[in-house]
Amino acid sequence: MTTWTGNRGLMLEEPLLFERGAPDRCGVDLPDVPPVASRLGGLERHRPIGLPGLSEPEIVRHFTRLSRQNYAIDMGIFPLGSCTMKHNPRLNEKMARLPGFADIHPLQPVQTVQGALKLIDELATWLKRLTNMPEVAMSPKAGAHGELCGMLAIRAAHDARGDARKVVLVPESAHGTNPATAAFCGYAVENIPADARGRVDLAAMRARLGPDVAAVMITNPNTCGLFEPDMIAIADAVHAAGAFVYCDGANFNAIVGRVRPGDLGIDAMHINLHKTFSTPHGGGGPGSGPVVFSAALAPFAPLPFVRRTGDTYELVEEAQALVSSDHDLSVGRMVAFHGQMGMFVRALSYMLSHGADGLRQVAEDAVLNANYILRSLEDVFTAPFAATGPCMHEALFSDDFLEGTGLTTLDLAKALIDEGFHPMTMYFPLVVHGAMLVEPTETESKASLDELIGALRSVAQRMLAEPAETFRSSPFLAPRRRLDETGAARRPVLTWREPALVEAAE
Amino acid sequence: MRYLPLTDSDRASMLRTIGAPDIDALFADVPAAARLDAPIAGLSHHMPEMLVERHLGALAAKNMTASGGPFFVGAGAYKHHVPATVDHVIQRGEFLTSYTPYQPEIAQGTLQYLYEFQTQVARLTGMEVANASMYDGSTAMTEAVFMARRVTRRKVARVSSGVHPHYINVLKTLTRFTDDEVATRTPDFTPDDDLAQLAAAVDGDTSCVVVQNPNVFGHVADLAPLASACHAAGALLIVVVTEVVSLGLVRSPGERGADIVVGEGQSIGNGLNFGGPYLGLFACREKHVRMMPGRLCGETVDADGRRGFVLTLSTREQHIRREKATSNICTNSGLCALAFTVHLGLLGEAGLRKLAAVNHARAVQLAERLAGIAGVEVVTRAFFNEFTLRLPVEARPVVRKLADRGVLGGVSLGRLYPGVRDLERGLVVAVTETATDADMDAFEDALDEVLA
Numbered sequence: 033m034t035t036w037t038g039n040r041g042l043m044l045e046e047p048l049l050f051e052r053g054a055p056d057r058c059g060v061d062l063p064d065v066p067p068v069a070s071r072l073g074g075l076e077r078h079r080p081i082g083l084p085g086l087s088e089p090e091i092v093r094h095f096t097r098l099s100r101q102n103y104a105i106d107m108g109i110f111p112l113g114s115c116t117m118k119h120n121p122r123l124n125e126k127m128a129r130l131p132g133f134a135d136i137h138p139l140q141p142v143q144t145v146q147g148a149l150k151l152i153d154e155l156a157t158w159l160k161r162l163t164n165m166p167e168v169a170m171s172p173k174a175g176a177h178g179e180l181c182g183m184l185a186i187r188a189a190h191d192a193r194g195d196a197r198k199v200v201l202v203p204e205s206a207h208g209t210n211p212a213t214a215a216f217c218g219y220a221v222e223n224i225p226a227d228a229r230g231r232v233d234l235a236a237m238r239a240r241l242g243p244d245v246a247a248v249m250i251t252n253p254n255t256c257g258l259f260e261p262d263m264i265a266i267a268d269a270v271h272a273a274g275a276f277v278y279c280d281g282a283n284f285n286a287i288v289g290r291v292r293p294g295d296l297g298i299d300a301m302h303i304n305l306h307k308t309f310s311t312p313h314g315g316g317g318p319g320s321g322p323v324v325f326s327a328a329l330a331p332f333a334p335l336p337f338v339r340r341t342g343d344t345y346e347l348v349e350e351a352q353a354l355v356s357s358d359h360d361l362s363v364g365r366m367v368a369f370h371g372q373m374g375m376f377v378r379a380l381s382y383m384l385s386h387g388a389d390g391l392r393q394v395a396e397d398a399v400l401n402a403n404y405i406l407r408s409l410e411d412v413f414t415a416p417f418a419a420t421g422p423c424m425h426e427a428l429f430s431d432d433f434l435e436g437t438g439l440t441t442l443d444l445a446k447a448l449i450d451e452g453f454h455p456m457t458m459y460f461p462l463v464v465h466g467a468m469l470v471e472p473t474e475t476e477s478k479a480s481l482d483e484l485i486g487a488l489r490s491v492a493q494r495m496l497a498e499p500a501e502t503f504r505s506s507p508f509l510a511p512r513r514r515l516d517e518t519g520a521a522r523r524p525v526l527t528w529r530e531p532a533l534v535e536a537a538e
Numbered sequence: 539m540r541y542l543p544l545t546d547s548d549r550a551s552m553l554r555t556i557g558a559p560d561i562d563a564l565f566a567d568v569p570a571a572a573r574l575d576a577p578i579a580g581l582s583h584h585m586p587e588m589l590v591e592r593h594l595g596a597l598a599a600k601n602m603t604a605s606g607g608p609f610f611v612g613a614g615a616y617k618h619h620v621p622a623t624v625d626h627v628i629q630r631g632e633f634l635t636s637y638t639p640y641q642p643e644i645a646q647g648t649l650q651y652l653y654e655f656q657t658q659v660a661r662l663t664g665m666e667v668a669n670a671s672m673y674d675g676s677t678a679m680t681e682a683v684f685m686a687r688r689v690t691r692r693k694v695a696r697v698s699s700g701v702h703p704h705y706i707n708v709l710k711t712l713t714r715f716t717d718d719e720v721a722t723r724t725p726d727f728t729p730d731d732d733l734a735q736l737a738a739a740v741d742g743d744t745s746c747v748v749v750q751n752p753n754v755f756g757h758v759a760d761l762a763p764l765a766s767a768c769h770a771a772g773a774l775l776i777v778v779v780t781e782v783v784s785l786g787l788v789r790s791p792g793e794r795g796a797d798i799v800v801g802e803g804q805s806i807g808n809g810l811n812f813g814g815p816y817l818g819l820f821a822c823r824e825k826h827v828r829m830m831p832g833r834l835c836g837e838t839v840d841a842d843g844r845r846g847f848v849l850t851l852s853t854r855e856q857h858i859r860r861e862k863a864t865s866n867i868c869t870n871s872g873l874c875a876l877a878f879t880v881h882l883g884l885l886g887e888a889g890l891r892k893l894a895a896v897n898h899a900r901a902v903q904l905a906e907r908l909a910g911i912a913g914v915e916v917v918t919r920a921f922f923n924e925f926t927l928r929l930p931v932e933a934r935p936v937v938r939k940l941a942d943r944g945v946l947g948g949v950s951l952g953r954l955y956p957g958v959r960d961l962e963r964g965l966v967v968a969v970t971e972t973a974t975d976a977d978m979d980a981f982e983d984a985l986d987e988v989l990a
Contacts, residue, residue: 059884073920085886106631132598138813147600314873318815364711369813387583477543
């Protein structure tokens, strides 16, 4: 049925800000401008900017209507594998908004921000103890930025000893950021094959190691949701070849409190505070990606860092200000200031809430929930590594079971949308056909898992039994049907223009 | 534990379904040498909300807040009043607890505000396109330098001495192992930029010239001659804006010939947060769009012909291109971009212009007052809401003494340029709409007293 408005009951259409607002409307009452002689040097703006303004009630309504077109963890399970969409505790939000954290400037004199520096030091201590690593760099702004920080330190460490290695080995199943980061640091990237069990092929990796290999980048647990049982042997072989082990810590949430990466022989690992430690994903950021370092890489950690002397904290911002030699080989500054303080507060709030005992339970429940999903679906879905034993925090399936139907992972994901769920991660990792990576996290109840399992089984069974055409057109019940992504890329429209201008141009 | 829904009986029943005798069996792949049998030592155990609040509240209470007294600190991060509506909107669970919009049918809320954000940023900077945000201003600037290398296939980036020194340091770190060459120098303590020298230095190896405007001393310069020099030599002009409110009053970089505009968007919608999370802005000319880094949201239609939005041009990105990607960046600063869009939507054209005018007028007032203190000279001639003083003594200890008197009185050039003797008497002072007459009185009196 169609309506005059285009709305369908509570599913409300909403135009753009630019179609709602007016340049002379304003939702903020501002003080009058004191009369002074301009000191802008004659560089005042003359042309209009073209910004619409809205009153406060209009703005609240606009964004509330938009918000209702989003799926979110607050609404239901968000089983995106590798992304770790766990509940975001509201206490963390409250703590991050304390004026003593939210309303302080990064360049205030350090005597006025001792509590903030102490918080960073406390969080650093948690991260070091949870990983059994001696050093941590707090400033990287996201996982990929942390990865870059870690790989820069590895490159700097090789350069410092005059060792010009050229190659970084990355498993085929790695996140795309891994090869992108290694290439950015000037390395050629070579794949390491996986074995039939979905793990790094230790023999193949050993055979490739040599004096030209600078580092091996490993995700553990890996992106198939499996722990690398040979991790210590891998690290020993890498070190024997004079190279470093970089660990992508995206999946640390599976082992936090139960396994310390430092005990596995890694040299650097970023920790996504927005995954393991529950800081909100916010529709794609901001994240936060501190990096822990081994003793061998600690001298290369970036600036600035917090140093504690007795009860006083200082912020070491410049290499020439160093009095000891602990950071004199630093790779330098990664960001303008000191990192994602707002995320540090949230992450520490989460850690204090769970404690060392609760974090251990977090890993256990995350792994238990994933295995429950794996074993509840493996009779219908193809589960390529299920026979090798338990998974960690996420369960990997392929779309092989749909062979012959003409339907794929994409169709299944879109049908799941009509069932009221956000789909799992699709087509990643690249090592299995039509990958579906399901990560429930520890904050889902058994009832919630059962509901997802029921929907997945139902959709899969219908896809095997009913005409394919229905499924190629789903979703039917979402705010939008399938969107034309090809057209969007072929003829990109990235900003709004007044319709009259668009017509004139065409 | 309040965040964990499973009960012991749930766990037992799920283990039966799985066919595992106990939870340890699920961790069987972990080498025995690395298995921990008990909670990690040296860390506290779980705490109720009340105790967490008490602990963190005590840490927060040790800090001197920007709103707690006279406050004039800037140099890349600015205190502005953020309307209550902004925080309300960004705390809606549908925004706060959603992910990157990989399933556009159920993420139109995020995608539409990103499209609105891109349009706002493009218009504000005077450019044709903008991306969906980056980590912060410093990383956005670095990405702009890399983009200029891709566009021009040249590798020398000439960076003005007026660019924030932290930004330059980030650029130096991230170009250590790339083919880029960064040419820059320490600034002189004069009211002028080095724009004329840069215009003279642009040559056939130059990929880009990077200037900040207003610069780190607060100086506002005419960029048009430099833009002409860049374009004559086939180089790109990258303009960095660290105080985005200035664009409400100062002519846009696009009007003045910029090819790429990057900036720190914190000033609109986002608090100081001790340095992060912040909001990197990135805008450029449409002809370079396929060379841009970062996420892009584009307009399209759905199967029923209705307008909708998707992430687009992702073939530039790491998850598709892997080692050949334009950048290794995966996330943006989505929620900070939302805060920006809400605040700027409330302000609108009229509000932003007025806000900028108030900032400028307050800064002019304070500059005139401080110039009256014996031995104090206002070095910056043309400025927006920030200017640099030359004090009769080293500024860094003065800042500490002002703080002892309850005044956060700016950023010393000694902190920004440690060890540079020529700059050590410089103090960068920022004034926004939040500064009251009483705040200015207190600053003037305290500075007078400290220098006496």
